[in-house]
Amino acid sequence: MIIVLIGYMGSGKSTIGKELATALEYNFLDLDDYISDKEKRSVSEIFESKGEIYFRKKETEYLNEVLNSSENSVLALGGGTPCYGKNMDLIINNANVTSFYLKLSIPLLSKRLFTEREQRPLISHLNSETELLEFIGKHLFERNQYYSRSHITLNTDHKTKQDILEELVGHLV
Ligand code: S3P
Numbered sequence: 001m002i003i004v005l006i007g008y009m010g011s012g013k014s015t016i017g018k019e020l021a022t023a024l025e026y027n028f029l030d031l032d033d034y035i036s037d038k039e040k041r042s043v044s045e046i047f048e049s050k051g052e053i054y055f056r057k058k059e060t061e062y063l064n065e066v067l068n069s070s071e072n073s074v075l076a077l078g079g080g081t082p083c084y085g086k087n088m089d090l091i092i093n094n095a096n097v098t099s100f101y102l103k104l105s106i107p108l109l110s111k112r113l114f115t116e117r118e119q120r121p122l123i124s125h126l127n128s129e130t131e132l133l134e135f136i137g138k139h140l141f142e143r144n145q146y147y148s149r150s151h152i153t154l155n156t157d158h159k160t161k162q163d164i165l166e167e168l169v170g171h172l173v
Pocket of ligand 1: 007008009010032043077078079080081120121122
């Protein structure tokens with residue numbers, strides 16, 4: 001069984017994913033880290049040296065690889081993974097996969113991402129919280145249609161990590 005965590009940058013996919021994996025005694029995989037390991041450079045470096053199109057090609061290739069593994073895993077995707085090629089079809093149509101959209105509101109995402117934007121090539125150029133808020137608003141409007149195809153959507157606003165974990169586990173039993 002593979003549990004796939006979907007959501008915008010900063011929505012808690014990796015943080016929650018690690019804890020969920022520990023609770024279930026599953027393997028934890030972060031697709032960005034997997035790509036970095038395979039490509040031997042950080043996501044920012046890949047964007048800089050090879051460009052986004054190359055990154056998206058590799059992202060689909062490694063997503064396929066991970067979805068075809070037979071280990072019990074929790075997989076945290078990158079924020080853009082569901083929105084390119086047939087990635088969302090691969091996830092939805094795989095009988096071994098349960099996918100969750102961790103849905104956080106725009107103001108909370110913006111607040112969280114403002115201090116962390118340096119490591120994220122798509123938002124590192126935004127200089128104020130207002131600019132970031134506007135960017136996320138538009139971006140999420142485009143991306144929601146992909147994220148919403150997840151098997152289960154969890155609203156995570158103002159919930160603790162423990163609340164979210166309990167909800168996730170509740171859906172799996
Ligand atoms: C991206 C999100 C990032 C990473 C890359 C592109 C996106 O992952 O894959 O910078 O398109 O939203 P996180 O969601 O883990 O930050």
